[in-house]
Amino acid sequence: MAGELGHIALILALMVALVQGILPLVGAARRIQPWIALAPSAAFGQALLVAFAFGCLMYGHITSDFSIVNVAENSNTLKPMLYKVTGLWGNHEGSLLLWILILSLFGAAVALFGNNLPATLKARVLSIQALIGVGFLAFILFTSNPFLRVLPPPLEGRGLNPLLQDPGLAFHPPFLYLGYVGFSVAFAFAVAALIEGRVDPAWARWVRPWTLAAWCFLTIGIALGSWWAYYELGWGGWWFWDPVENASFMPWLAGTALLHSAIVVEKRDTLKSWTVLLAILTFSLSLLGTFLVRSGVLNSVHAFATDPTRGVFILIFLGIVVGGSLALYAFRAPALQAVGVFAPLSREGALVLNNLLFAVAAAAVLLGTLYPLAVDAISGAKVSVGPQYFNTVFVPLMVPLLAAVVVGPMLAWKRGDLGAALQRLLPAMAAVIVILLVGLWLLDGKTMLALLGLALGIWLAVGAACEWALRVKLFAASPAESFRRARGLPRAAWGMTVAHFGVGLLVLGITVSSTWQVEVQRVIKPGDTVAVGPVSYRFTGVSPVKGPNYTALQGRFEVIRNGEVTEVMTPAQRRYQQPPMETTEAAIHPSPAADLYAVLGEGDAERGWAVRLYWKPMVSWIWLGALIMACGGFLSLSDRRHRVGAPARRTAAVPAAAE
Incomplete structure (x- = not known):
């Protein structure tokens, strides 16, 4: 019933x-x-x-x-x-x-x-x-x-x-959908504004909270998906440029650009046409992700295998929504005249650069994701676009973007002074110089790209702290005055600082874990010891284990540091009866310094067991940084000025170097 x-x-x-x-x-x-x-x-x-x-x-x-x-x-x-x-x-x-x-x-x-x-x-x-x-x-x-x-x-x-x-899948899809679907509100505001023919700072103020909420949820959803792939699939990595991963990443990139573009509309009443277009494109990319996942055109562990009828339905719906909204945009956009005027070197100019780089990055990911599908549909040829393409195209776009993230908040609206902005960032510049000098001394030429990543991560984290310190006049006023200014600082300002700091941690985690990870693959027998980075794994054997709906063979590894056993790790191979399937369960011992990661493969007592053992420095900083980014977004969202329908409080303004 x-x-x-x-x-x-x-x-x-x-x-x-x-x-x-x-x-x-x-x-x-x-x-x-x-x-x-x-x-x-x-x-x-x-x-x-x-x-x-x-x-x-x-x-x-x-x-x-x-x-x-x-x-x-x-x-x-x-x-x-x-x-x-x-x-x-x-x-x-x-x-x-x-x-x-x-x-x-x-x-x-x-x-x-x-x-x-x-x-x-x-x-x-x-x-x-x-x-x-x-x-x-x-x-x-x-x-x-x-x-x-x-x-x-x-x-x-x-x-x-x-x-x-897996518990990770209990939370990953709901958060991902909260992000995907949340951008539908920004899309609806954009289409409604085009129908009315009016986009102004009030409109931007209404649309920003919904965009920010969707961005926060999508950030958490992508991070949870990455974390799930890391520990559940047993591949040992956290991102693979899988087409379905890209399907969620593209609206995140466009949504990040939309979030920053709406600030310019609210503060300076300009970039109106571009912001409306971004709102349309962001939700369109969310719908495209739905098509990719549910049409059956992709073979991925993340995708739903469905019949072509469903794919055709979604494709038609996608065409109606995207085509109709873009046609309306083409008809109405010329009437959305910008009012504010600004110099290229200004806060607005930095946000425009931010938007352009995010948009180009999203387009590059879109091209790499759709190109194999297009070639297959046209000629039947199978073409693979792998991580090498995405890393080659994506990383050079992110370097100037991340460098500008720190400078932008230091610039004034309308016309900025780059020299003055850099002077305010002297502590961040000093930290970067120290990292570069230490790196050049300790590292060889093969890790120059890693050195650049470390410098960017430090630049972002220390730069965010410098921007906050400038706002509260840390060391430039009495501690009581700095504390008063910190208490009076809008939550949106706190949120921006926290989010940018989280980006710095994310970059550091990606750089260190990708560059200095140690991986060992070999066949070992009980009693064998394998050195992996600064630790050793001693294999003691395999034993059967029974779960609630599976049976498993569970390996046992003792982790040895300085001659002492400090951890015991138990990776397993599970066999499910319904549906019949075998899975690999990695054993992970996480810590802020490094994760220990062990995977048990095929084998037996006579020939030995195939194993993969890792030492992954600072890999947990990736998810910590993403979580801090989302927390910064929610902190900003809690600001009364950013709530739909909530009037701004009338309090004495706290003077600061940047709004």
Whole structure:
């Protein structure tokens, strides 16, 4: 019965979305107040219906209702409860329902928190959100119904892909979708503004919180996905330029550019046309990621293998959304005249450079991701674009961008003084010089690129601290005065400092772990000891282990430092019965200084066991930096000035070197 109720709820949600997508839009155009006022109520109603449908499918998974095809194909009675719940979004239909749920919740959030928006703009934004929902609700109902029945029901389900039976996958997809779908609000604001023909600082102030929230969620989602791949897949790496990884990275790059571009619109009333275009492109890249994952054109551990019918549906929907919004942009953009004028060397100029480099980086990743698919579709030839292309193209773009990140906040609006800005950054420059001198003394010519990465990481981290110190007049005023200024500093300013500091830690983690990682692959027998970097691994043997829904062979390694055993690591090979599959479970001992990483391969007691052993210095700084970046974003989001509908507090301004 729950399946039928969930299906009916989705049908009703589609009807409500059609009403919400049409009547308020027409009402805003013709000034029909009852139709305008309908939008918030419809948004709440749609969210409740989709949430009810989601709850029905969740109930089916929890109770192992194998009469529902989605449950029978993705669950079984032996699966732990955590994975029964999270298994709902470990498949195409369930994850699509999660996408629609988040989309409807964002619409309800705009209806709830957008009380100070102009009524017509709010109605148009909610209508655009609803029309996006119409497309996805039609998609799930006509091609991917999660409530299909199978009669008679099987006695046991097929079970979830063992690779997805991991706590990291419990959180990775929801955060990723919160980011993907969150950019739909910025898209809706952009299209609504184009319809009204008005983009101004007030519009930028309304759209920034939604963009910032989506960016924070997407940052966490990508970091969790990287962390999951690192410890679950047993490859020993944290990023592989997989096409599905790129599908989430591209909207992150465009969204980062959008976030900074909106600042210029809010502060200086310029870059309006470009900011609207970025809002459209960011969500378009999110939809492109949906197409890549669900169309069946990619073979990836992250992708959903689906039939071509679904891919064609998404492709048509993608064409309508992207083509329609770009056509509207082409028609309306000439009217979006910039008001503010600025010199190339200014805060605005630094943000323009930021935007250009992020946009080019996103385009480069897009080209490398789509080129093999295009060649395959046109000629049938199989072409691979690997990490070498992405690293060669992406890294040179990031170097000037990261260098400018520190200088930009030190420049004044409209016209800046580069000499004065660099003078304020003397501590950061001194730290970079020290790193370069020490590096040149200790390192050989093969690590010059690593030396550049270290210098950039230090430049970012110390530069962020310098910018904060300048704001609070650290060492230039009494401690009491500096403390007072720090307390009065807007949370948005704190957030920017924290986020930029996190970028510095991220760069340091990437540089050190990629350059000085030690890897050893060999066949060993019990009693053998292998030196890996500054530690040694002593292999003591393999023993059978039984889990809740798997059996495993578990190896045992003793980690020896200075002649003493300091840790014991137990990598394993698991064998799942339902579905039948073998997985490799790496053993990881994390620490701020370095991760110890052990993988057990094939073998037996006579021939020995194939193993991969790593020493990974500072690799955990990668995820720490990403987490700090997201925390900086949420800290900025907590600023009253950045909340939709929240008026700015009237407090005495705290003078600072940069806004």
